[in-house]
Amino acid sequence: MSTPSDTQFARPQIDARALLGLYDPADSVDWGPIRAAQLQAGGALALFLFAANLVAALAVAFLFASVTPLWQLACWGGFVAAVSLTVTFRRLTHRRRDAGRADVGEVRDTVLEGVALGVIWSVPSLLFASGAGPMAALGLWIALSILMVASAVSMAALPLATMAFLLIVGASSAAAMAINASAALAAAVLVYSALLMLVCFMRAKSLVVIRANEIALLERDETVSLLLRESEEDSGDWLWEIDVQRRVVRASPRFAYSVGIDPGAINGMPFLQVIAGPTWESGNFAAGLRTLADRLKNREAFRDLLVPVYVDGEERWWEMAASPRFDDHGSFIGFRGVGSDQTEARRSADKINRMARYDTLTGLPNRLLINEALGRAMAEADKWGSRCAFMMIDLDRFKAVNDSLGHPIGDRLLGRVSERLQQLVSENEVIGRLGGDEFAVVMRDATDSARVERLANAIIERLSVPYEVDQHTLYIGASVGVAVGPRDGRTAEMLIRSADLALYRSKDAGGGVYHAYEPQLHMVAEERRVLEIALRNALANDELHLNYQPVVDAVSGRLTGFEALVRWTHPELGVISPAKFVPLAEDARLIAPIGEWVLRTACEEAASWDEPVRIAVNVSPEQLHNPNFVTVVAQALSQSGLPADRLELEVTESVFMREGTGAVQVLDRVIDLGCRLSLDDFGTGYSSLGYLSRTRFSSIKIDRSFVQSASKGVREAIAIIRAVVALAQSLGMATTAEGVETEEEHRMVEGLGCSKVQGYYFGRPLPVEEARALASHERRDHAAA
Template sequence: MRTQPASQFAHPRIDARALLGLYDPADTTDWGPIRAAQLNAGAHLALFLLATNVVGATLVALLLAPIVPVWALVSWGALTTAVGTAVAFRRLASRHRTDITATLRDVRDTVLDGIALAAVWSIPPLAVGVRADPAAAFGLWIVLSILMTASAVAMAALPLATMSFLVIVGCALAVMLWFVAGPLFAVAILLFTTLLMIGCFSRGRALVVIRAGEIALAERDETVSLLLREFEDHSADWLWETDAQRRIVRASSRFAHSVGLDPVTVNGKPFLEVLAGRTWEAGEFTPGLHVLAEKLKAREPFRDLVLAVPVGDEERWWSITASPRHDDSGAFLGFRGVGSDVTEQRASNDKINRMARFDTLTSLPNRLLIHEALGRAMAEAEKWGSKCAFMMIDLDRFKAVNDTLGHPIGDRLLGRVSERLGQLVTENETIGRLGGDEFAVVVRDAGQPERIEKLARQIIETLSRPYELDQHTLYIGASIGVAVGPRDGRTAEMLIRSADLALYRSKDAGGGTFHCYEPQLHVQAEERRVLELALRQAVANGEMHLNYQPVVDAGTGTLTGFEALLRWTHPELGTISPAKFVPLAEDARMIAPIGEWVLRTACTEAMRWANPVRVAVNVSPEQLHNPAFVTVVASALANSGLPADRLELEVTESVFMKEGTCAVRVLEQILDLGVRLSLDDFGTGYSSLGYLSRTRFSSIKIDRSFVTQASKGVREAIAIIRAVVALASSLGMATTAEGVETEDEHLMVQQLGCTKVQGYYFGRPLPVEEARAVAGRSQEAAAA
């Protein structure tokens, strides 16, 4: 693509003919301002040129007085003065007309000035010098050489006029010296004339280059001003500027409107006073204002500084960025910056942060907040040499309630459970919901073991009482695992794992009881469920990792995103297939923490990609049947900083097989966050079209089995792919063909209308570093 220069005068090459005023170039350059600069430069030295002519005429008259009649010298002197005066006043008179722009004719007409002056100055050497003695001739040569040099300086801005003058006078002197002193001196004066002409042309060109640079700079300044005005007119941001005393100068209307003041009266007010508003007199400044004051005092640049600003009767939140200004000598001039109102964004972030730390179903602290509370409790215990405890609670027979009465009843039951737990805890305990039917209690001071045992019994007894819900009497129970820190673990993760092992012992004992952690539980768990325990430790031990398979546009082959694929490599058992450990994780209720780790890791990794493409994460039906999953998604986005529209969750049709579950509501809440949904393995399972109209999927993924069969010419598979593409197109969804491994398969799915493809033909599942490199190359290719 051809890129137009930033300015029409940025190129240093100047056309010589255009410089002389011989023609108008047929390019995009506007020579009008340059010709005006030439004429104005000549006008500035017009009086100097006149004085030079008068002084030169006087010297020539004194030199030739002994050999030329007085009347002839007086006549010639008067003629010279008259011509010089006419040229000077002609240039001075044209300044008002050529101040901004000038025509080609204006510059071309100046050649008459040079010819007129050259004509009168050629009279002495041609009429008198050729017959004068050598002394008079050489004297005339010196005077005219000085005159030529002075004229070259005074008239350099107009090279055509100057060079005309130099050529005529130089030739006249050469003729005189040929007759008086011989050809050598004639050649010398011609060489001298040539050098003067070269110097005159160079100075004239330098003037044009300088003027072109000035015009380009003015154009840039004007463009920047226009862009800044357009920036303020078409964005929510506004510009602000202060002087060295931190007073507002040149306040824009948008800035004045943001602080609720008049654009005229706000100028000259201290910047901090305007931002402090009604709190200025009381001196009750916000922390953000204190930070801003320190930055302004230290004259340090700052970026995205968020502070509360009272505007009228409400409090607004601003984000401001600024840099100090200095003049050419380094003197401090003040600050210049940009600001924006982020009140709504902050409110949205607060909402997301709350969703990231509190369970949406029970309003209890979620796993993240419980983890933070446990970390603080362990830090306090280590500091004071005391003990803390972590209790993990799992409801007995809760799954039967969900299966028989449905998830809505189950959700309400969880709410009643959280109410009963809330009545048992004191300020010494923090209760939260970890997910599903798992709850937790953080005990900050666990110095008395009997109090921990008493609380565990109370929880079991209280939760085991019957619940009355919609004329149903429900009976559930609770199993508890207790771990005491730092004895059972010196980190929050270790303490939670110890409590989890104790909980499994309670569950193995039939439920309805509690157990404290014992060291031999690790050995027993290893003997009972080697693979299950290995799976529980896989994430913590770093055995889990993600590979990323590219997803590309079917038509252009450009990268559109990656699908995150979970892999597990055990140090002793080796590589374990996802087809083996994923169902195990779902059966053992480990899919939620593993899926959360996958989601957080994929979001964090996606933020490191040079190309801001999407990352797709597979989600288990068990995760979607848990309302807390919305909080997990919000937490992953908030902690990683990944924009919601760059995350795509892939769900299978099996999630819709259970009627009355909360999966559809969870999906709607996830969509409300801005996350995209993709229907995976379409056509291989439930295949009811009803949920497609109820759920806003962004794309449908066609299982690789259909792609493989279609590539072999199976008509049913081809018809299915066509039908899926037509269905997706009518619903405004994209289609992704999985398992494309050959060029023929790529061409086939492209012809069938699939919009995106993935498979070994475009890339196998890549390790993290390779995926980053692919994203980087894709970004570089897009930029090129």
């Protein structure tokens, strides 16, 4: 069965326009290599064409020296030399380029060369031969006809340029013959020129057909070679054999080719010298080569032995196997073995190994390689009685970048961070990325504690400099935790744990600092772990209860409601402060079930009180980021029978820091149920006035820190309270001052315009029975009034 490569030029149908270089036809023939061959052939006889032009120019000058001014001949000769030299240089440039393909434009542009030569050679016929007589015209024609033949021979591969030259020179010569000789001679010149043009076209066509068939044969040979190579590579790559003196005998051509040595010269060479290559003279052998030498020396069979080999300056990896050979008498006569080139497999394995140990985003060592580096550093420190160190680095405010600008920007920012970190470390440190926005540094020698401190501070300072990423100016920071081995951990795992605890302390301190590990950090972590385990069972074991802190009218002192506050009493650990277990519940994702329990319990209790006493319940951001929270509120109101307007939900400003989570929509739906909404701890966090205008808050709670500062006469705190009161009044909201503990503070916040107050002056958080009694007393006082 024939293929296109076999048959496409069997009966060539060459388009004349394509042959001349006027266009590339849309057929199965690939004209790129053919165009390149045309240019190469044109350059092959470029010097011959240049010599022919010079010889013809000298003949013309000799012919017309007596009838033409010498300055004209000199000027014309100079032009001939310049044009022919330019054409020669262009042809040689194409030849030296050694390109495998050329486009149609490159071939088409050669017509300018033919036109330029034709124009310059038409000058003698049209200028010098005028009035010179028939013999001079005949002599000129003889010189030009020889030049035309030489051009047709040297430029036949580029028919468009050649035919343009022949046409111009032939037409000008015919005109000279018609003027100076006879019309018959002019007609003969035209016929001669036409025949030369036809011969040139046919020769160019033959050259194209030959080149096309060569390309087809080459493609077929490459296909056969590939098939043979695949068949050979399915088995051993090559065989080798050595004698008792470990010299190569009967080397196979494939073996000689593999080591880059002529097959005729390799026999008799020392086998190890052949394998060692350039390292033979220096004696700096690789471990695999030494193992091979030992096996050969001890006459031991071996297999799957990887040996590095240098061939033409490139490192290759061979897998070799061999067995010793013995003659009929049992005497050792050498080795015979097989080898195969495993370079690509080795490179693939190295690539996989790198991917397993390096982070694909930053190119830094990953957690696996960092652990290995730390293990080696600790082993060295233990061996020499020195110290090593491990730093954990966590980026501050990086999550905000991901949430607001997207992960692609975050990934590019991590790349910039890794670049800065690499600029800070020396050969003593290994830096890597543990994952997310966490990085780590292994210090092999940490005996100088001041150096450890300087590096930690340098990391924080360098990473805190603003970043320019995709026209965004990004501000982040870094927190660092440091542990020194073996003091802070005898194993890599223990040292990493210690550094992690130190990092937690840096984060708890607000970030942007570094802390070294201290033993009490482990105690704090252990306490936290025990508390978390106990907290997970607190609800099921009925260990949580609610206290209720009164909220009163600032002017009349009348009770308006209670704030429900969760408390935890563990049977063994005793009373645990909310400052401990509430943040722990948020970190452990327990705040949602605890918050739901508080809401339902508070609604059931408040339903037993007489109106108009309200109940306020704190709601965490985690609860509001759950769309099902509205259903939880609706069920709590329905099951308890509490009117919706007597339930007030208190949220902090932190709920508005995460945009796109639907928290604002959840609040709007809760308000639509009829519940009231209060903004707690106003002024201590995000403080977005935009959310005050878009969210229907019923009241604003002023944080106790402002109340205490104002009671001490701090003018800024007084100004802030006045501003908040004015803002709330303009928006139709009430204001509640928290943390009022004395009569003076009460009078102060009343004078500043606060509508409600809350604090120890009016009552501490009360157990449920006392809260009920206070609510009943308030109802009786209200009825008596």
